[in-house]
Amino acid sequence: MNTSASDPVTDAPTKAAPIIEAQGIDKLYESFQALYDIDLQVMDGEFVALVGPSGCGKTSLLKILAGFEQPSRGSLEIQGKSVVGLPPSQRPTRMVFQKLALFPHKTVRDNIAFPLKLAQVSRAEQDARVAEMMDLMHLPSAYATRYPAQLSGGEQQRVALARSMVSRPSVLLLDEPLSALDVKLKKVLQTEIKHLHRTIGTSFVHVTHDLEEAMMLADRICVMRHGRILQNGSPTDIYYRPADAFIAGFIGETNLIPVQMDGAAFDNPALRCADPTLDEAQFSPGHAGTSGLLMIRPELIVMRTEAPDAAEVDCVMEGSVEEFFIKGSSIQYRIAVEGLREPMIVDVQGTATPPATVAQKVWLSFQRRDLYLLGEG
Template structure:
């Protein structure tokens, strides 16, 4: 993967009357990269995708693809292709006609269209017998593959995906997520993917862009977003988490010193790599992901400990999820590897421990 950006979005604003959908978005996407745009409904992620595709004009700012300013260039002439949540396959056209339609619009010779359609069928692992069928005769997953084939047949530089898997059942979605990853790896096209499914974003994307209220809050690799969120909102949005209040009593060259009314810490210190730069003396939050907790038996110790009472138990086969109330009155989410014997019981008072290596200390704020 090269470092040169194929897509360069600079200071994009989009207003609908008095409503500001995008408020100065700047984003650079590298050639061959898979970027996922995530955020709550109305955060601007689909609006941003439409600006790139050329379906809407920005109020201000610039969008460049391969260094070329896209201002005034209509969607049909941009080196992009978009797959929508509603696949918009033509019901009166066969699968072959649907897939080849973009090339037909460009007046590509019939023989070449047929050859390219067959290439797409193989790429998407669709059976050749489907070519003469109509979309209604296919399953949801097969229709999804047809839509992807149609979007890829014109060899776009950028493939824009607007929640194309959201309407599928869980099992089929898992299959097509793996197919999407395989497709990205095999064709080397740059993907920009809007999704509400945070697990999907973590699994597929090289980088994740978290948006809120028309702005980008954080852009980074999945592990950075998950374990080193920019603020309390990102921490809570990207997966379930625990934000435990602490008081920072000092900060020096190596880290922070803190105290807590309910966390028992062997040192009372956290090193700088585990502390956000903007944390200073005063209130802060220690982020502990649910899977970091383990139950401590008599005689066992951990870097950090907290006492709590189990309030709910949810079995998920491979894992068991718990809700607990700490002795200090804070609700905790816990995830432990499942076994035939539940490690904790409803109503049980337990000690929970966790290592410091994957915690994150950040400023308090709206989650």
């Protein structure tokens, strides 16, 4: 039986309404403008990450969603109702800050139950919901009587997440809650946040500087710069089909090869391709003119220590190893190519014996379909 909603006239499935809809949001702090004409939709149950360099406006936008700041212009609806002017306590949102702000004089149980106590929920229901959240966040029941100072940083973070979720908000807002944790613990909590999102189905909006974290957790990524959203799309789109060269370089390391264009044909003396043309889908929307930058991600390049047969590869470049870095599961090579100002970056699978050393001649090959043309601006 099909239970999806449909339009009574066309009998076509209706599009779900966004749980958050921001339109034309500006934010001014005296003479400084932090946000410009922000449009953002977050769907029910969606995980959206806001990324960008420091000062790009992502935390200002998050605080406006939470109600800790008000927009200077624009509209903001949550669950179809305007929340402009409403304080945080009157919104169906909860926020987890980088600084956890747990009550040091309250036990874990009382910290988690605090929002329920404010809402005058019965003690029996408080206890049931606290137990449910502690179980979900892998906090042993014996921890209920401990105080924050008796917990590790990761355990305190779990308590903060449990407190934010115990009142069952429609939207959870996270402002870099994992940034102060060590790498191993961060990986554990990233997994738990992903599991939490899948389990409870709440919409998440997550501000982070950690681009790998955004790629791992989010259904959709919004890249911000100078108070504007530059691109809004799936992690795969953002990574392999960025809107411009800034996003290409910001979302992970990449290679940008300058080329001259003649229609769909590209040319650079350092790059030899059996068919030097691009399909329509390989042009970024922002590209225009007779020149551009061909993007190829480091993991899509094969490094060879012998010249490949021309019939084996689409595109090939020759160079020599400038430097390499052993990263454990992978080895990153930087290859100097004559005619290119910047070395090519190549990631190869980690091994106990690096396949090439400094100054060694190598050949780089890749598929033409993995190229993407960006504008030079």
